[in-house]
Amino acid sequence: MADDIKSNLPPLKLHVPEPKFRPGDEVDYSDIEIQKAGEQARPDISTKPIDMRDMVYDLIRVLDDDHKAVGPWDPKLDDETLLKMLLTMVQVRTFDDRLHRQQRQGKTSFYMKSTGEEATSVAATMALHPDDMCFPSYRQQGILFARGYPMVDMVNQIFSNREDKLKGRQLPIMYSSKRLNFFTVSGNLTTQYPQAVGWAMASAIKGDSRIAAVWCGEGSTAEGDFHSAMTFAAVYNAPVIMNIVNNQWAISSFSGFAGAERTTFAARATGYGIAGLRVDGNDPLAVYAATQWAAERARTNQGPTLIEHFTYRADAHSTSDDPTAYRSAQEQEEWPLGDPIMRLKRHLIHRGVWSVEQQEALDLECLDAVKEAVKEAAKNGILGHGLHQPFETMFQDVFEEMPWHLKEQAAQADKEREIKWPDAEASKQ
Numbered sequence: 190m191a192d193d194i195k196s197n198l199p200p201l202k203l204h205v206p207e208p209k210f211r212p213g214d215e216v217d218y219s220d221i222e223i224q225k226a227g228e229q230a231r232p233d234i235s236t237k238p239i240d241m242r243d244m245v246y247d248l249i250r251v252l253d254d255d256h257k258a259v260g261p262w263d264p265k266l267d268d269e270t271l272l273k274m275l276l277t278m279v280q281v282r283t284f285d286d287r288l289h290r291q292q293r294q295g296k297t298s299f300y301m302k303s304t305g306e307e308a309t310s311v312a313a314t315m316a317l318h319p320d321d322m323c324f325p326s327y328r329q330q331g332i333l334f335a336r337g338y339p340m341v342d343m344v345n346q347i348f349s350n351r352e353d354k355l356k357g358r359q360l361p362i363m364y365s366s367k368r369l370n371f372f373t374v375s376g377n378l379t380t381q382y383p384q385a386v387g388w389a390m391a392s393a394i395k396g397d398s399r400i401a402a403v404w405c406g407e408g409s410t411a412e413g414d415f416h417s418a419m420t421f422a423a424v425y426n427a428p429v430i431m432n433i434v435n436n437q438w439a440i441s442s443f444s445g446f447a448g449a450e451r452t453t454f455a456a457r458a459t460g461y462g463i464a465g466l467r468v469d470g471n472d473p474l475a476v477y478a479a480t481q482w483a484a485e486r487a488r489t490n491q492g493p494t495l496i497e498h499f500t501y502r503a504d505a506h507s508t509s510d511d512p513t514a515y516r517s518a519q520e521q522e523e524w525p526l527g528d529p530i531m532r533l534k535r536h537l538i539h540r541g542v543w544s545v546e547q548q549e550a551l552d553l554e555c556l557d558a559v560k561e562a563v564k565e566a567a568k569n570g571i572l573g574h575g576l577h578q579p580f581e582t583m584f585q586d587v588f589e590e591m592p593w594h595l596k597e598q599a600a601q602a603d604k605e606r607e608i609k610w611p612d613a614e615a616s617k618q
């Protein structure tokens with residue numbers, strides 16, 4: 190205590206969050222409240238945020254322990270749609286596993302999986318219109334799969350090769366597709382939030398009918414951008430769905446550092462006067478239903494919705510991360526909300542439209558398709574095989590007319606390159 194403070198008050202203290210389990214610890218999730226599937230009320234889409242506040246502490250669940258779809262949130266999807274949802278999630282998982290291996294083999298510098306979180310992007314996208322604008326974080330490759338982006342184009346981007354549509358200027362996996370209304374992934378966390386709200390506001394100003402959907406992780410809600418976006422969305426009633434994928438980890442920081450010890454992430458909505466829903470993120474039907482609810486609300490000018498998807502990051506943060514150093518390996522095994530692919534598979538088997546054999550065949554089919562895409566893309570070059578884009582192109586495509594100072598820098602860079610790496614001339618294309 191500082192000498193000049195003469196007081197009998199207790200010294201002030203800070204609380205520093207600490208995760209419940211560290212490597213080697215036994216994991217016990219019995220304190221997590223898991224609501225019974227089918228028991229959550231489904232308010233009308235016109236309900237005022239203040240009249241549906243309880244939803245932010247609840248957990249919307251549709252698939253029950255017997256693999257049946259139950260309750261008012263059951264979106265009652267047909268077999269074909271459900272099978273497409275399963276196929277898409279399997280494609281994402283297979284792609285993730287295979288591309289992770291490509292990084293380990295040195296064909297790319299970086300990869301990020303979405304293992305265990307596939308429903309939060311695949312099922313959500315399926316509940317949107319194809320022309321609604323999506324603003325993803327780096328873990329929503331499921332959107333591209335749901336919208337039919339060619340896998341080989343994804344791998345070209347990951348390999349930063351000569352067919353990479355982004356010309357090697359983005360970190361691997363930071364895709365962009367104007368055609369599929371998929372906003373460019375940014376490495377700077379949460380920038381997509383104000384961008385999505387701004388886009389949604391512009392859509393309304395233009396009198397368009399398209400809405401926006403944006404995703405960020407729970408850790409990213411601690412960014413200022415998240416909060417400015419919430420303010421704008423609330424004030425102007427922007428037609429936007431704001432998703433928080435609460436996978437409970439932000440690299441090695443657990444969700445407590447973003448406020449999870451205090452309240453739910455969905456409860457952020459309440460303070461802004463925005464409708465908030467909290468969803469079992471490993472229940473694809475619940476994710477679909479919540480998104481459908483929010484989309485209808487946005488599309489009919491009844492306001493934005495914040496959706497927390499409660500899930501678990503079942504694998505490493507990225508290829509640069511080793512979670513065994515900071516969390517218990519048992520967490521993933523014990524996670525009480527299961528796995529989204531397994532849950533949908535069991536539901537489809539229960540419905541009598543799917544079987545274990547069909548699933549095995551699908552897994553193999555998906556693996557073959559990914560292998561083929563990787564093979565095709567590798568023909569266009571991989572990491573370490575020289576420059577895949579002409580060197581000078583890195584100065585292009587920013588200004589319509591390149592300003593003098595960039596021309597000067599480009600010429601200087603080229604000159605220095607020739608001096609430092611005379612052999613590089615040979616790899617110039």
Ligand SMILES: Cc1ncc(C[n+]2csc(CCOP(=O)(O)OP(=O)(O)O)c2C)c(N)n1
Pocket residue numbers: 328376377378405406407408409410434436438439440502506
């Ligand atoms: C503005 C900013 N700060 C920090 C980082 C470094 N960083 C990259 S990912 C990450 C964790 C984000 O966690 P979360 O939002 O929960 O998303 P998740 O990775 O779990 O999907 C951090 C801190 C960054 N990329 N940008």
Ligand SMILES: [Mg+2]
Pocket residue numbers: 406407408434435436437438439440
């Ligand atoms: Mg996270």
